[in-house]
Amino acid sequence: MLETVELSKSFKGKTVVDNVNLYLERGESIGLLGPNGAGKSTTISMISSLLVPTNGDVRLHGKSIVKNPQEIRKVLGVVPQDIALYEELSAYENLVFFGRIYSLPKSMLEHKIQEVLEIVGLRDRQKELIKTYSGGMKRRINIAAALLHDPQIVIMDEPTVGIDPQSRNHILETVKLLNREKGTTVLYTSHYMEEVEQLCNRMYIMDHGKVIASGTKEELGRILSSEDTILLQLDGYNEVVIAGIRSIDSVRHVEETVQGLKLIVTKQSRVLSAIVQCTERHGVQINNMHVQTPSLEDVFLHLTGRTLRD
Amino acid sequence: MNAFFKKDILVFCRDRKQILIPLILPIIMIVVMGFLLPNWMGNAPSSIKMKVGYVVKDDVENGLRKFQDSLAARGISEEEAVQLVGAAKEIHPANLLKYVFANEQVAEMIELTQLNEEEALLKLKAEEIHAIVTLPEGFTRGVLDKMLLGEGEGAAISLVAEDPTQEVSVLQGMIEGFMRQLNADAAIANAGAEAVKQGQMAWKPVVSEVGGVEQIEGINTVTTSQYFTLSITLIFTLFGAAAIAGKAVTEKREQVFQRILLSGSRPLSYLTGKISATFILAVVQLLLVFTVSHFALNVFSDFSLRFWIGFILLTVMLCVFIAAMSGLFTALMLRMNADIANGIINIFIIALGMVGGNFVPVYILPDSMQQLWGWTPNGLWLSTMVQWIQEQSWTVAVEGIMGLAVFTAVTVALSVWIFPKRGRI
Numbered sequence: 224m225l226e227t228v229e230l231s232k233s234f235k236g237k238t239v240v241d242n243v244n245l246y247l248e249r250g251e252s253i254g255l256l257g258p259n260g261a262g263k264s265t266t267i268s269m270i271s272s273l274l275v276p277t278n279g280d281v282r283l284h285g286k287s288i289v290k291n292p293q294e295i296r297k298v299l300g301v302v303p304q305d306i307a308l309y310e311e312l313s314a315y316e317n318l319v320f321f322g323r324i325y326s327l328p329k330s331m332l333e334h335k336i337q338e339v340l341e342i343v344g345l346r347d348r349q350k351e352l353i354k355t356y357s358g359g360m361k362r363r364i365n366i367a368a369a370l371l372h373d374p375q376i377v378i379m380d381e382p383t384v385g386i387d388p389q390s391r392n393h394i395l396e397t398v399k400l401l402n403r404e405k406g407t408t409v410l411y412t413s414h415y416m417e418e419v420e421q422l423c424n425r426m427y428i429m430d431h432g433k434v435i436a437s438g439t440k441e442e443l444g445r446i447l448s449s450e451d452t453i454l455l456q457l458d459g460y461n462e463v464v465i466a467g468i469r470s471i472d473s474v475r476h477v478e479e480t481v482q483g484l485k486l487i488v489t490k491q492s493r494v495l496s497a498i499v500q501c502t503e504r505h506g507v508q509i510n511n512m513h514v515q516t517p518s519l520e521d522v523f524l525h526l527t528g529r530t531l532r533d
Numbered sequence: 534m535n536a537f538f539k540k541d542i543l544v545f546c547r548d549r550k551q552i553l554i555p556l557i558l559p560i561i562m563i564v565v566m567g568f569l570l571p572n573w574m575g576n577a578p579s580s581i582k583m584k585v586g587y588v589v590k591d592d593v594e595n596g597l598r599k600f601q602d603s604l605a606a607r608g609i610s611e612e613e614a615v616q617l618v619g620a621a622k623e624i625h626p627a628n629l630l631k632y633v634f635a636n637e638q639v640a641e642m643i644e645l646t647q648l649n650e651e652e653a654l655l656k657l658k659a660e661e662i663h664a665i666v667t668l669p670e671g672f673t674r675g676v677l678d679k680m681l682l683g684e685g686e687g688a689a690i691s692l693v694a695e696d697p698t699q700e701v702s703v704l705q706g707m708i709e710g711f712m713r714q715l716n717a718d719a720a721i722a723n724a725g726a727e728a729v730k731q732g733q734m735a736w737k738p739v740v741s742e743v744g745g746v747e748q749i750e751g752i753n754t755v756t757t758s759q760y761f762t763l764s765i766t767l768i769f770t771l772f773g774a775a776a777i778a779g780k781a782v783t784e785k786r787e788q789v790f791q792r793i794l795l796s797g798s799r800p801l802s803y804l805t806g807k808i809s810a811t812f813i814l815a816v817v818q819l820l821l822v823f824t825v826s827h828f829a830l831n832v833f834s835d836f837s838l839r840f841w842i843g844f845i846l847l848t849v850m851l852c853v854f855i856a857a858m859s860g861l862f863t864a865l866m867l868r869m870n871a872d873i874a875n876g877i878i879n880i881f882i883i884a885l886g887m888v889g890g891n892f893v894p895v896y897i898l899p900d901s902m903q904q905l906w907g908w909t910p911n912g913l914w915l916s917t918m919v920q921w922i923q924e925q926s927w928t929v930a931v932e933g934i935m936g937l938a939v940f941t942a943v944t945v946a947l948s949v950w951i952f953p954k955r956g957r958i
Binding site: 268271293294299303304305307309311312316320323326368372405509 | 534537539540544547548568648667784787788789791792793794795797798
């Protein structure tokens with residue numbers, strides 16, 4: 224349905240998106256993952272025709288939309304990362320405005336407004352000014368505004384950033400409803416791996432402007448099939464200890480987390496004893512050690528060397 | 534476009550601070566300026582210096598002699614005639630005007646040179662003198678006939694100037710003052726004549742005006758309050774246009790503008806919405822300030838319907854121009870870094886205000902800046918309004934409107950040109 228072909232964008236000689244190839248089939252829900260500065264938003268801007276690519280193409284049903292952006296604008300709904308609403312207007316007034324600029328006929332406008340308000344669960348608060356809303360409510364109206372014209376494809380750029388759990392759940396349910404019940408194709412970007420795991424059929428991982436991995440959750444998980452994740456809780460450690468652990472042959476990556484040190488290690492029997500020996504050598508006691516199968520978060524860490532929220 | 538227009542009006546009106554500043558502040562400033570500053574057209578500041586050509590076409594002795602001869606022809610008794618001739622010699626209208634210019638304070642401001650008419654006109658054209666004051670042929674006879682006998686049309690002093698400058702207005706004020714004095718003298722003289730008549734005279738003199746100023750560039754004076762009402766309101770409408778354009782920064786920053794682009798709306802509809810909303814808000818702003826100025830502060834009292842028609846036409850044209858400026862500001866805000874665009878716009882408005890005479894009357898600025906006055910849109914409107922108050926000449930009003938129309942067309946063309954194309958946001 225929608226694909227990018229060797230899509231690239233440079234600003235003042237600096238390449239921020241580099242030969243990105245991705246595709247979306249009708250009714251799919253696709254996750255686009257990457258740390259800050261990975262090039263996700265620029266890619267989205269090019270897909271939605273707001274930015275002209277430096278190289279490459281964006282095709283809708285096989286036709287380039289770079290020279291004919293109206294084609295994609297008719298079928299696309301974009302939920303921007305920012306709250307793209309007028310704070311001084313009520314939710315209802317905002318939706319009237321956006322509905323009118325989408326040329327919805329008057330007879331249909333009122334019905335569509337009530338429908339999208341129902342979807343995002345804010346029908347009873349529609350007359351209140353946006354500036355009086357909580358962050359989560361604003362994000363829900365932000366989504367509603369993108370749904371007014373019944374888009375076939377919805378692009379959501381980190382729609383759950385900085386909101387309360389209740390609103391977050393509501394948004395996730397909304398995305399599921401759109402994708403699974405209404406058959407809307409969704410391109411979803413997020414910093415939260417669990418959201419993408421929960422919502423998306425396939426995902427693309429971007430870093431430094433490039434797609435570095437793609438596939439289903441299972442396919443991506445296989446990247447680390449020969450590896451394990453070890454969560455190590457020590458009674459104290461410093462850079463010397465970390466360097467010591469890192470120097471063990473089987474240890475591929477060490478990351479400090481709130482739970483302790485997270486190690487990605489090659490599956491082999493002697494790695495645990497090597498870790499114990501290393502900690503003893505540095506006079507550090509192990510409080511807990513937990514071995515687990517790598518998650519997508521670990522895959523991401525393995526591929527980029529960074530966590531998603533870096 | 535309608536959706537954009539409604540949205541912009543709603544967004545602006547919901548912002549109380551935005552709406553109060555351009556509506557209330559100008560009124561406060563007009564009141565303050567009106568109290569603080571002297572009536573700059575009425576009270577001549579000592580800095581005024583002007584050269585005036587004085588052309589006397591009148592033959593004073595001949596006028597007196599003809600007046601004396603006419604008394605005999607009217608059948609006035611010898612005794613009455615002697616009294617009237619004595620009064621005429623005492624009045625000596627031409628000398629009275631000379632005394633006015635000989636006054637030490639007046640002489641400091643006005644350098645009077647007696648010239649013949651041809652010479653004076655040449656010097657005026659060459660800008661060697663600012664104005665010509667002419668005592669017309671038969672001035673003495675006309676004044677005396679009207680003053681002492683209540684007959685004839687009186688006489689008029691002619692004042693000719695190339696430009697209605699502050700100096701010319703001051704000179705005009707002085708001549709009008711002189712004429713008022715002469716009229717008062719006439720009233721006293723006629724009251725005396727009435728006493729004579731009650732005893733002996735067979736005719737009744739009529740107490741009436743002797744005459745007026747015949748041909749003056751700048752018939753009405755412009756008061757400080759009027760000037761500052763116009764200039765301050767104008768500058769606030771410009772800042773109002775910048776405030777409306779400033780909303781585009783929020784729209785760009787929060788990606789509302791991107792959402793608008795994605796809707797498939799033509800970007801120029803967005804720009805037209807801003808321009809239309811600014812036009813309406815400028816009309817409301819000017820209407821409110823001028824209404825309050827007129828009814829509460831009595832700034833524009835005693836003007837005719839003709840004056841108000843021209844005033845409204847010029848004001849509407851100004852609103853059209855201000856609306857176009859908001860389009861230009863919006864395009865700049867979207868095209869450039871918002872902070873830089875904001876700085877440029879504010880500096881631009883302040884510079885326009887300085888050169889266009891919005892902060893201080895342009896007459897006290899250096900000559901070089903005065904020459905730029907009419908070349909700035911705000912200066913053009915202000916100078917047209919000043920001339921409209923003074924002369925109420927349709928030629929002046931139409932010229933002003935045409936000039937502003939040109940400025941508007943150029944501004945709109947620039948806005949469309951600068952307005953970002955796809956992929957440049």
